Amino acid sequence: MAPANVLPNSPQSLAGEARTAPDYSSTVYRQAYSRINGIVIEGEQEANDNYLKLAEMLPEAADELRKLAKMELRHMKGFQSCGKNLQVEPDMEFARAFFSPLHNNFQKAAAAGDLVTCFVIQSLIIECFAIAAYNIYIPVADDFARKITEGVVKDEYLHLNFGERWLGEHFPEVKAQIEVANAQNLPLVWQMLQQVDADVENIHMDREAIVEDFMIAYGEALANIGFSTREVMRLSAQGLRTA
Numbered sequence: 001m002a003p004a005n006v007l008p009n010s011p012q013s014l015a016g017e018a019r020t021a022p023d024y025s026s027t028v029y030r031q032a033y034s035r036i037n038g039i040v041i042e043g044e045q046e047a048n049d050n051y052l053k054l055a056e057m058l059p060e061a062a063d064e065l066r067k068l069a070k071m072e073l074r075h076m077k078g079f080q081s082c083g084k085n086l087q088v089e090p091d092m093e094f095a096r097a098f099f100s101p102l103h104n105n106f107q108k109a110a111a112a113g114d115l116v117t118c119f120v121i122q123s124l125i126i127e128c129f130a131i132a133a134y135n136i137y138i139p140v141a142d143d144f145a146r147k148i149t150e151g152v153v154k155d156e157y158l159h160l161n162f163g164e165r166w167l168g169e170h171f172p173e174v175k176a177q178i179e180v181a182n183a184q185n186l187p188l189v190w191q192m193l194q195q196v197d198a199d200v201e202n203i204h205m206d207r208e209a210i211v212e213d214f215m216i217a218y219g220e221a222l223a224n225i226g227f228s229t230r231e232v233m234r235l236s237a238q239g240l241r242t243a
Contacts (some may be wrong), residue, residue, distance in 0.1 A: 035090075038094055045072075045073075045076050051069035099197060127163065133205075135213055146241070
């Protein structure tokens with residue numbers, strides 16, 4: 001079962017529409033956008049690399065995973081064009097440091113042949129976070145970036161669905177591993193989000209709406225995989241310990 005799409009006209013994303021449009025030319029906006037744009041560019045590059053690694057780890061699904069990787073690379077180029085459109089240089093050094101905790105955990109899991117943790121990090125946590133952030137960004141984006149982001153977010157649901165499907169098909173034997181991976185990696189999302197609180201505010205995004213959308217998407221993904229409502233609540237709450 002696919003998760004309910006939280007597209008730009010959804011109740012969750014409409015939360016951002018009440019916010020006033022930012023001044024895209026202001027110094028405050030441009031400085032914040034430099035970091036946020038760097039994050040989305042790096043995030044899509046990381047996703048490309050991660051799906052290519054997953055293709056190596058799961059040869060029977062390699063063709064589909066390589067297609068997902070190509071989509072992520074296309075997304076990266078789209079977000080690079082968004083920065084160029086505003087004549088803003090993305091802060092890639094900040095972005096690489098921002099993603100380093102999840103990046104390192106994915107690399108460790110891949111080196112250990114831990115396919116389940118790799119799927120939890122990339123196909124659940126990162127994809128759900130991207131979906132939430134993009135949905136909340138769309139209502140306050142400039143016209144050029146809005147069109148790019150609307151196309152990207154539709155693709156991200158396909159990527160989320162792949163991870164859901166694989167984990168769901170193997171649920172009885174991987175359930176415990178999912179729980180461990182969740183406990184190790186979900187708290188990192190909140191730590192990462194706290195690093196960009198001011199930047200999120202300065203580009204007129206609603207942090208609480210991002211958290212809400214993420215929790216909805218992530219909870220639905222866990223439920224679709226096979227966790228009960230009580231288990232979903234318990235797993236989701238683990239991430240809030242550091243919020």
